[in-house]
Amino acid sequence: MVKIGLEIHVQLNTRTKLFCSCKNEASKKPNVNTCPICLGMPGSKPLINEEAIKKAIKIGLMLNLNFSKKMFFSRKSYFYPDLSKNYQITQYELPVGTQGYFLINVKGRIKKIRIRRIHIEEDPAQIIHVGGSITNAEYVLLDYNRSGVPLCEIVTEPDFESSEEVIIFMKKLLSYLQHIKVFDIRKCKWRCDVNVSIPKGNRSEIKNVGSFKGIKSAINYEIIRQESLINKGFEVKRETRHFNASTNTTELLRTKEEEIDYGYIFEPDLTSFELSSYIKDSEDNMPELPEEIIKRLIKEYKLSKNNAEILVQKDPLFVEFFEKCSKMYENKKKLSNWIVGDLFKCLNFQEKSLFESKIKPNDFVDFLNLMDSKKITERLGKELIKEYVEKGIPPRQLMNRKNLNLLSKKEILNVIEKVIKENPKSVKDYQEGKKIVIDFLIGEVMKKTRATADPKITRELLEKKLKNK
Numbered sequence: 001m002v003k004i005g006l007e008i009h010v011q012l013n014t015r016t017k018l019f020c021s022c023k024n025e026a027s028k029k030p031n032v033n034t035c036p037i038c039l040g041m042p043g044s045k046p047l048i049n050e051e052a053i054k055k056a057i058k059i060g061l062m063l064n065l066n067f068s069k070k071m072f073f074s075r076k077s078y079f080y081p082d083l084s085k086n087y088q089i090t091q092y093e094l095p096v097g098t099q100g101y102f103l104i105n106v107k108g109r110i111k112k113i114r115i116r117r118i119h120i121e122e123d124p125a126q127i128i129h130v131g132g133s134i135t136n137a138e139y140v141l142l143d144y145n146r147s148g149v150p151l152c153e154i155v156t157e158p159d160f161e162s163s164e165e166v167i168i169f170m171k172k173l174l175s176y177l178q179h180i181k182v183f184d185i186r187k188c189k190w191r192c193d194v195n196v197s198i199p200k201g202n203r204s205e206i207k208n209v210g211s212f213k214g215i216k217s218a219i220n221y222e223i224i225r226q227e228s229l230i231n232k233g234f235e236v237k238r239e240t241r242h243f244n245a246s247t248n249t250t251e252l253l254r255t256k257e258e259e260i261d262y263g264y265i266f267e268p269d270l271t272s273f274e275l276s277s278y279i280k281d282s283e284d285n286m287p288e289l290p291e292e293i294i295k296r297l298i299k300e301y302k303l304s305k306n307n308a309e310i311l312v313q314k315d316p317l318f319v320e321f322f323e324k325c326s327k328m329y330e331n332k333k334k335l336s337n338w339i340v341g342d343l344f345k346c347l348n349f350q351e352k353s354l355f356e357s358k359i360k361p362n363d364f365v366d367f368l369n370l371m372d373s374k375k376i377t378e379r380l381g382k383e384l385i386k387e388y389v390e391k392g393i394p395p396r397q398l399m400n401r402k403n404l405n406l407l408s409k410k411e412i413l414n415v416i417e418k419v420i421k422e423n424p425k426s427v428k429d430y431q432e433g434k435k436i437v438i439d440f441l442i443g444e445v446m447k448k449t450r451a452t453a454d455p456k457i458t459r460e461l462l463e464k465k466l467k468n469k
């Protein structure tokens, strides 16, 4: 059986860094969000950002963790160019919490993934590999904007048996982290170290994989690599590997160091922290968990379970969007159907998030009203929403620009005449009893009118016309 465990680093969306007041945000300019503390200058002293502790505790509540009464920070010593102090401030002996779990749904079966621990640590600076990858760059540059950014590390037990299970877990975890407002996928980074082992072999650790696709390829490659070593009678050594996204393979970085090599010592510049008041604060301010939101959407808005689940599983912004629209629009069922139906489909197709799409609740409700008042057909609505997602132009504006107002009966009749003239065979078929042909003729009218003809009126007029012919 394959055993897979994860060490996930998520950047907490705090306002400032973990131990100084520099901004915790990306910048196009390198080394601008820096100060003596996050540059690791001698004599500078770290100051804890309490927001990071509270957010890590919220993650702990979400992952059903046992909290430590007290926690403290340790120095993990190693030399690497991204770490000017030669040690990283992290947690070792007493982290935020241990022994939790998170449930995932694997093809209808609920599986419990045990969480070993979570702790808080600072991110090192960013190394930019110029002219190649980590294994063959010409030289490297260092950007300290990332140095001191607060990370929460979530360590699982090796409870996963396949890359599919890992992906299900990661998607759910990242969605939940956004719902409890400690992480923002648009601003925060995440990455994973993936441990993989198969029977009769040692585990290998693949460092810093930062995409779902990467996780899947890295695990699948690693399983095959280890199996083929064992099949050939070689030993699978304990080692640290790097995932190469351009070849979809893993490459040896170093043979695995033991924890003792890091020489952890207590961080003398920070006190230990009693957690009880932080836990109380986080419990009091804990946002709704997704399960609770689903229940509420069903109860409050009478949504179907399916629609409620889809709304919640995606970006939390969808729930917010739905609720904002709800205030202005009565038919909640129709509203949710359009959001999880055509809006989702168009966003997926164009690989856009709701945030990037410039879709506003006001305009979206206006769009639904246009259909309700029969100013546009549903069919035209489906066309307009595609453009709305793509270009960010609200449907009413699109309609006016393209002169897509619904046609009058007389105008529809004119088009029907043309369609009848152009399709004598279908007309003949219809009159000989093949009534289904009328759908084809209606389709032709829709094409010619860019769906500005009301389909019901078109059908009535066509039937009448065909009968009298």
Ligand SMILES: [Zn+2]
Binding pocket: 017, 020, 021, 022, 033, 034, 035, 036, 037, 038, 039, 148
């Ligand atoms: Zn700083």
